[in-house]
Amino acid sequence: MxxxxxxxxxxxxxxxxxxxxxxxxxxxxxxxxxxxxxxxxxxxxxxxxxxxxxxxxxxxxxxxxxxxxxxxxxxxxxxxxxxxxxxxxxxxxxxxxxxxxxxxxxxxxxxxxxxxxxxxxxxxxxxxxxxxxxxxxxxxxxxxxxxxxxxxxxxxxxxxxxxxxxxxxxxxxxxxxxxxxxxxxxxxxxxxxxxxxxxxxxxxxxxxxxxxxxxxxxxxxSFSFQNGLKRTINHLYDENFLIENKIEEVRKEITIEKKNDPFFWKIECKKIKKLNPLSFYLFKLFSPYGFNDIHSMKHLIDAQSGKQLISKIYRIIKSRNHWLLVSHKFLLENLNKIYIIQNLKIVKKMFLPVNIKFFLNPKKESKQNMCLIDFDKIQFPLLLRTWRTGDFFYPLKMKGKKKLSKYYKEKKFSLLKKEHTWLLINGNGSIILILGNRLDDRFKVTENTKKILGITKI
Structure with missing residues (x-):
C-alpha cells in the first residue's frame, strides 16, 4: 500500500x-x-x-x-x-x-x-x-x-x-x-x-x-493519428516559412516605394506581370490587404490610369505603369478638411497640412523660389483645401477659365495626386493658387501692384 x-x-x-x-x-x-x-x-x-x-x-x-x-x-x-x-x-x-x-x-x-x-x-x-x-x-x-x-x-x-x-x-x-x-x-x-x-x-x-x-x-x-498530424503540421510550417521568405523577396523586387503611416505602396506593373504562377503571387501579396479577386487584379495590370480596386480598408490605383496601394486614410484624410488663414503677419508659417511660409513684400533676392501674388486682391479669411467637383480657375498666362478636373487631366495628375494637391482659396471663393503648381491669372503681380505676397514651401 x-x-x-x-x-x-x-x-x-x-x-x-x-x-x-x-x-x-x-x-x-x-x-x-x-x-x-x-x-x-x-x-x-x-x-x-x-x-x-x-x-x-x-x-x-x-x-x-x-x-x-x-x-x-x-x-x-x-x-x-x-x-x-x-x-x-x-x-x-x-x-x-x-x-x-x-x-x-x-x-x-x-x-x-x-x-x-x-x-x-x-x-x-x-x-x-x-x-x-x-x-x-x-x-x-x-x-x-x-x-x-x-x-x-x-x-x-x-x-x-x-x-x-x-x-x-x-x-x-x-x-x-x-x-x-x-x-x-x-x-x-x-x-x-x-x-x-x-x-x-x-x-x-x-x-x-x-x-x-x-x-x-x-x-x-489515437497516438499514431495525432503524431501523424503533428508531423504534417510541422512540415507545413517549414514549407510555409520557405514560401513566406520567397514572397518577401518578390515584394522587395516589385516595390518602388513603401511607407506605413499612412500606408502607401508603389509597385511596378511590369514586374508583377512577369511573376509565375501569377495567380499565386497576386493572392499571397495582396490578400492581406483584402484583395482576393484574382481576375480583377490581373485585368488591372494592363488597365488605363485611374482604374482602381477597392477593399474594406485599401485601394489599388492604376497610375501609368504603376500600382499605388494605399489606405483609405491616405486618400481620405484631406477630403472635406478646410484650414482657415484669418490674417497674415509679416512672416507667417503654416505647418498643416502643407509646410508653407508667407512673406509680405519679400526682398528681391528671395523672390526666385516664390509664388508672387498681388496682396490687394486678397480677401481674408483665406482657405486651404483640396479640389471639389465644379472647381475652376484662370490659369496664369492663359485666356479664359478652365475646370480644375480638366486641368488635372491635361497635366496627367493621378487620382492620388489630385486628392493630395492643396488649393489656396480667396475669401470670395476664387482659387488663388494650386500649391506647387499654378497661379490663377487674376492674382498675378502687375506694374500696378503695390503690395506683394510671397509664398514658398518650407
Whole structure:
C-alpha cells in the first residue's frame, strides 16, 4: 500500500514538472533568468484554461492576472461561470478582470456569426488590456487538439498552407503554452492535481462546425493519428516559412516605394506581370490587404490610369505603369478638411497640412523660389483645401477659365495626386493658387501692384 502511495505521489511530481518545464520555455525562463514576467491569462472556467492558470500560479517567476469574458449567451450558466472565476481569483488573491458582452446584438449589428462576434469582442478587449496594463503576454488555453480541429475546419472551407497550420503557438503578444499538449494529457493533469472546472454544454452542440468536426475526429483519435498530424503540421510550417521568405523577396523586387503611416505602396506593373504562377503571387501579396479577386487584379495590370480596386480598408490605383496601394486614410484624410488663414503677419508659417511660409513684400533676392501674388486682391479669411467637383480657375498666362478636373487631366495628375494637391482659396471663393503648381491669372503681380505676397514651401 505504501509503495502504491509513493508511486502516486511520484507520478504527480513528475507530471507536474513535465508540464511546468515545457511551459517555462514559452516564457524564456531558466535558472539564470529570475525576472518576474507579468501576464494576463484568459480564463473561461473550462478545463483547458483552469489547468493553464493553475500551472502558471505554480511558477514563481510569473505574475498572473485573469481576464474573463461573459458573453451572455447561456443565461444563468454564463453568470455562474463568472462567479466561479471571481471566487477562484479571490481565493488565489489575484486580480480578475471581467467584461460582460451583449454578443447576440453585436453579431446582428455587424452581421457576424455568434462565434465570430464572440471572437472579435474577446480579442479586441484582450488587446486593450495588454496596452492598458503593460502585460508581457496575453496567455490563452488553446491546445494541440484545437489546432487539429482548425486544420480540418480550414481544409473543408478551402485554404492554402497557412490555413492548415492550426492555431499559432505565439502571435505577437498572444501566447499559447498548452499548444503541444493534447486534451487527454490536460485532463490527466487536472485529475492528478484535483483541479476543478466548469462544463460548457454549448461545446456539445453540433450546429457549430468545430463541435461537429470534434465529434467526428473523436472516433479516429489515437497516438499514431495525432503524431501523424503533428508531423504534417510541422512540415507545413517549414514549407510555409520557405514560401513566406520567397514572397518577401518578390515584394522587395516589385516595390518602388513603401511607407506605413499612412500606408502607401508603389509597385511596378511590369514586374508583377512577369511573376509565375501569377495567380499565386497576386493572392499571397495582396490578400492581406483584402484583395482576393484574382481576375480583377490581373485585368488591372494592363488597365488605363485611374482604374482602381477597392477593399474594406485599401485601394489599388492604376497610375501609368504603376500600382499605388494605399489606405483609405491616405486618400481620405484631406477630403472635406478646410484650414482657415484669418490674417497674415509679416512672416507667417503654416505647418498643416502643407509646410508653407508667407512673406509680405519679400526682398528681391528671395523672390526666385516664390509664388508672387498681388496682396490687394486678397480677401481674408483665406482657405486651404483640396479640389471639389465644379472647381475652376484662370490659369496664369492663359485666356479664359478652365475646370480644375480638366486641368488635372491635361497635366496627367493621378487620382492620388489630385486628392493630395492643396488649393489656396480667396475669401470670395476664387482659387488663388494650386500649391506647387499654378497661379490663377487674376492674382498675378502687375506694374500696378503695390503690395506683394510671397509664398514658398518650407
Amino acid at each position: 505504501l509503495n502504491l502511495l509513493v508511486e502516486i505521489v511520484m507520478e504527480k511530481i513528475s507530471y507536474n514538472h513535465f508540464f511546468i518545464d515545457k511551459i517555462k520555455k514559452y516564457f524564456f525562463l531558466n535558472s539564470l533568468n529570475k525576472m518576474k514576467k507579468k501576464v494576463c491569462v484568459a480564463v473561461s472556467g473550462g478545463l483547458d484554461s483552469m489547468v493553464l492558470i493553475n500551472l502558471l500560479l505554480d511558477i514563481p517567476e510569473i505574475e498572473s492576472e485573469v481576464a474573463h469574458c461573459n458573453f451572455s449567451l447561456r443565461n444563468q450558466e454564463s453568470n455562474e461561470d463568472e462567479f466561479f472565476i471571481r471566487n477562484f481569483c479571490d481565493k488565489q488573491n489575484i486580480i480578475c478582470h471581467v467584461k460582460k458582452f451583449d454578443t447576440l446584438n453585436f453579431s446582428k449589428k455587424y452581421k457576424l456569426s455568434i462565434q465570430m462576434a464572440a471572437r472579435k469582442l474577446r480579442y479586441d478587449w484582450f488587446s486593450k488590456l495588454l496596452k492598458k496594463n503593460s502585460y508581457e503576454y496575453m496567455v490563452l488555453g488553446h491546445h494541440f487538439d484545437d489546432s487539429i480541429e482548425t486544420f480540418f475546419i480550414n481544409a473543408f472551407r478551402g485554404t492554402g498552407i497557412k490555413g492548415l497550420l492550426g492555431i499559432p503557438e505565439k502571435n505577437k503578444k498572444f501566447i499559447r503554452p498548452l499548444s503541444n499538449f493534447n486534451k487527454k494529457e490536460i485532463l490527466h493533469y487536472a485529475k492528478i492535481k484535483n483541479i476543478k472546472w466548469r462544463l460548457d454544454r454549448s461545446n456539445q452542440n453540433i450546429k457549430y462546425l468545430r463541435n461537429k468536426i470534434r465529434s467526428v475526429l473523436s472516433r479516429f483519435y
